[in-house]
Amino acid sequence: MNPRISVVALGLSAAIGFAGCQKVQELEPEPLKLAVPDHFPDPIFGTGETAPTAAGFELGRRLFYDPGLSVDGTISCGSCHAQVHAFADHNVALSTGVGGALGTRNSPALSNLAWYPTFMADGGITHLEVMPLAPLMSPVEMAADSEHLMSYLKSHPVYPRLFQNAFGGEPTGQRLLKALAQFQAMLVSANARYDQWALGQIDFTDTEQRGYDLFVAHCSTCHTEPLFTDFSYANTGLDSVSADAGRYRVTLDPLDHGAFKVPNLRNVALTRPYMHDGRLFTLRSVVDHYADGVIVHPGLDERLPGPLGLDEQQREDLVAFLETLTDYEYLANSQISEPR
Ligand code: HEC
Ligand code: HEC
Structure with missing residues (x-):
């Protein structure tokens, strides 16, 4: 196996296992290396200013799988983007969002998003950090409203510390989007x-x-x-x-x-x-x-x-x-x- 193709190269242990400890840790500055396979071009996202950190990635990962972000606590990003299906939905044509609402497009598989210049079937979104806004706010997906979302994150037993560790501050909408982007940028599929x-x-x-x-x-x-x-x-x-x-x-x-x-x-x-x-x-x-x-x-x-x-x-x-x-x-x- 090519040693360069391991999704998360460095430093994850810094973020894992810290959720249980009471003291707020110093921001972990160590950047995560986006593993760029030898036969791939350079990625657009995930290097320089947008380079993920161990703490940001781990926060994004929790957020991605957390149904608490949706208006009724039932639907996470992972509900429609399941790892067993390469982050597509579970073999359904259209996905079900909050309250049983049905979307109009098939949920795409997610991989190698750090190389994408545009998102969605019509290319309507052009930045990985803006991307999560669409499903978070869509009435047929997660239907979150920002007030509820922020109070959920701020009063959560773990998130305030994870945000502190990743970004040196309390939960904000922008930090939420950045963390989700960092997790998604690390979804590299290159060992088929x-x-x-x-x-x-x-x-x-x-x-x-x-x-x-x-x-x-x-x-x-x-x-x-x-x-x-x-x-x-x-x-x-x-x-x-x-x-x-x-x-x-x-x-x-x-x-x-x-x-x-x-x-x-x-x-x-x-x-x-x-x-x-x-x-x-x-x-x-x-x-x-x-x-x-x-x-x-x-x-x-x-x-x-x-x-x-x-x-x-x-x-x-x-x-x-x-x-x-x-x-x-x-x-x-x-x-x-x-x-x-
Ligand atoms: C002119 C550009 C073009 C060519 C040539 C082309 N495709 Fe596609 N392919 C697309 C587009 C655009 C879609 C998405 C269409 C849609 O969503 O309605 C697609 C969809 C697909 C899908 C479905 C993917 C999914 O996740 O839904 C597969 C599989 C596929 N193509 C395989 C092929 C194969 C095999 C060939 C050659 C025989 C081929 N394509 C030639 C543009 C092309
Ligand atoms: C209710 C199901 C559902 C949920 C929940 C959901 N998605 Fe999606 N996702 C979709 C569908 C459907 C599309 C395709 C929409 C389109 O092309 O217009 C999509 C598209 C995407 C894309 C673009 C992929 C591409 O090929 O351009 C990304 C990235 C993505 N979703 C990430 C997320 C993230 C992050 C979350 C959580 C904040 C999330 N999704 C929540 C159904 C969902």
Whole structure:
């Protein structure tokens, strides 16, 4: 295993185990190293000013899994972003928020967010520290109001000390967002079979190799290695007129109607159902869409000229390649799981 690919490199012990002690500790200044795998580009977030600290990361981790942040104490970030599904929801098309409210988009898997220039299927959010505001405040997700949230954090038995330790002060909205961003920045998935192959450590099977070659020929213009997205927006011909305006909501450019951000495909075998509304239930059905389901219309992305017309073997090979993107170390990593 590549020694550089361990999610949290340094100093976590400084933050763990301190919650029980009464004395407020000095701010732990030691920065956490964001593990940048050898075959990855430089991240956008998590270095320099935004570098996570052990204390900030550990606070963010507690917050991520804490349903107490939601208006009725029932829904945490982790409710819709579950580690066993690579931080996607539990195989449901749409997620349930407070009071049983249903959202309108499929919960995406979360990984390698420190490399993301934009967030959401329409790219409406452009900074990892602003990102948590949307789910926290959304009436169909956590529906938190800031007054309730702040009094929850300030009167909590543990949080005031964790905020003190991480940021040298009491809980504030901005510190809450920074801590959540620090936790999310450390969600690095880079040890799938694909990565071991890319680093020359293993060979693909024949079917995986054929699938990879097809992927490079037909898919990687949008799902670019090694992050498996180029962060562009594309209309993939799911509908002739999309019910969800997609990127159009941000740009108001009619050509962007029904275009969505190219999703990161890491761990995709575990994140069904697929597409912005979760309409396709299996990886095979996604490949079938590209093979013969693409609707040709004026908005269709030019990088996808139409149905690819793949044969049975090619479809199986593509699915076999997509399955090499599963990173079992990421799924089992206790440093990013719900704190006990
Ligand atoms: C009720 C379910 C739900 C909850 C709770 C929730 N999310 Fe999400 N999350 C979603 C959905 C659905 C989307 C996709 C929304 C879109 O694209 O418009 C999303 C998108 C995201 C993204 C963008 C990923 C990308 O690919 O661009 C991030 C990051 C994220 N959520 C983090 C969080 C954090 C942090 C919290 C807690 C503060 C949280 N989520 C709470 C359902 C949820
Ligand atoms: C023109 C750019 C483009 C090309 C080419 C492309 N994709 Fe996609 N892909 C997208 C976009 C955009 C989405 C999201 C669509 C949506 O949410 O409605 C997507 C979604 C997916 C998903 C679902 C991911 C999820 O989490 O929901 C998979 C799997 C996928 N593509 C695989 C492939 C494969 C395999 C190929 C090649 C046969 C391919 N893509 C070619 C842009 C592209």
